[in-house]
Amino acid sequence: MRRGLFHSLRFEVVAILVAGVFVPVALTGLIEGGWQVEAAVAWSSRPAVVNSVIGVVLCALTSLLILRRLRFFPGVAVARSILPVVAIVFGVFIAVIAGFRLEYSNRVIGACITAILATRFAITAVRSRAKGLLYYLVPEGRAKLIKDLRGATVLLLSDPTLKGLPDCAIVADLTADLNPDWERFLAEAAISGRPVYHFKQVWEAETGKVQIEHLSENGFGALVPSIAYQKVKRVVDLMISMACLPVIVPLLAMCAVAIIWDTDGPVIFRQRRMGFRGNVFHVLKLRTMIDRHDGESRDISITQSDDDRITKVGRFLRRTRLDELPQVFNILRGEMSWIGPRPEAVSLSSWYENEIPFYRYRHIVRPGITGWAQVNQGHVADVEQVTEKLQYDFYYIKNLSYWLDIIIVLRTVKVVLSGFGSK
Incomplete structure (x- = not known):
């Protein structure tokens, strides 16, 4: 389908490279050369400038491709994804520069980041006024x-x-x-x-959901999501977990002190949850309630709005999702992933399996700390809400890919900052 000039890849590439890279580099060169063309040309041939321009072009094109791909996923506001995507891409670029100790120009990189962001927001604004599908x-x-x-x-x-x-x-x-x-x-x-x-x-x-009627009609193909991607995802989970441990451990220590100061009881809360391939495991969380239970009681396992069992510190931990930090050790043990359907307490999982057809199918992938249902729906309890949550979970399983995982990561940041869906 013809989507017009502003929706074409060619227009986007030209706009980003010209307005986001060429113009700011040229202006920076003229300023550095005292507005003399010869001096600006000499400045542009320096290794630091060349390295910076090459990196900026790669970052501009990479962010362009990511944002174009994100447009094809449901519920994704591209305008809200521009800043985090550009920040992540340039963050990787700067990390590579630092790691290999390459020469670079702060002024070139800074000017291009500003120009690329402005160009991207301008393109999105123009498109929002164009007739949609x-x-x-x-x-x-x-x-x-x-x-x-x-x-x-x-x-x-x-x-x-x-x-x-x-x-x-x-x-x-x-x-x-x-x-x-x-x-x-x-x-x-x-x-x-x-x-x-x-x-x-x-x-x-x-x-962003999959209709639940008959399993043969859900379009899951062989009913098994990409095995190759699941293996790659497992390696990525381990790498990220190991890299995050130096940051997570001090955070856990500070949270532990706050929990001990607030109420008596253990710092870590362990509960039996239904996990990968239907295997039961103990999920680890920072304790946020006065009452403790192992997940065998259905009524106690359901957290209500303004639940009076939640402590003062616990309410903050829940809203910021800091109570989930100990689950990095569940990831290291292979019981969980960073992204996937949330694991339910054993009692709730058994109840849902009796009430909802095909509920057990969600255990075909590792449960996650965050997931597609969590960033779209938040916390649920009754069967009707769980049915809708299952539609989100099945959509994630059906469309399992690193693109969808990127979207979930970006939207998780928003969820954490807004406190959406916490109880």
Whole structure:
């Protein structure tokens, strides 16, 4: 589908390289050379400047590709992702420079970071005023389900003809027994180059959930997510955990002092949770409540809003998610991952398995400290909310990838800062 000049990759690359790199480097060179072209050219040939320009170009293109990829994931506000993505990419670049002790120019890097951020926000602002993707709906079968989507423009087709239709995508229930006129219409739409989507595909992309009906209809393929990526993810989990230990251990020590000062009892709370492949393990958390339990009682395992068992220090730890820090040791032991479905107490997991079909399928990946359901929904307790949470978990399992993990990391930062979903 033609998305216009402002949505093209070519426009984005040119804009970023010209406005984000060439212009600030040229201005910096002129300033350094006293506004003399010859001096500016001589300045630009210095090793520190060359290294900085090469690194800045790589960072600009890398952040461009990441942000373009993020646009295709549901619930991601690209404008809110610009600053953290650019910061992470340039942070890696600066770490490489420091690690290899390369020469660099602070002024070039600083000027380009500012210019790249300004250019990226300008491109996003221009795009937000451009006409977005329209969905035109074939009014047969179960496709009408997507009419209630909040984040998409969905219009109902009245006649099976392409005449007069604007630039749009066609959505239909491709498994339904459609009228022959609508079948011919869909074939003609596909031949004309218009995208034709099955309604479930659109619903999942716009909501970030997977519908739970029959396991064979969920589109999981072989029902086993990418084994290769899970192995890579495990290695990354270990590397990040080891790198974070020097920071986490002092934080744990400070939190421990606060817990001991606030109330009597142990610092670490251990609870039996259902984990990877249905194996039970003891999750580690900083104690945030007065009452302690091992996860066998369903009623006690449910944390209510403004639960009077939560201590003063515990409420702060929960809101900032610092109570989850000890789970780095669960990760090192192979029981958890940084990202994945949250592990439930054994009693709750058994209850949900009896009430919700296919609930046990979520144990096919390692549980995580943060996950797709946590950044979209927050804390849940009753069965109806758990069913919705399961839709988010199944979407994560179905679309397991490093791109989705990046989105979850970025949104987790927002969750921690806002206290969203904590109880």
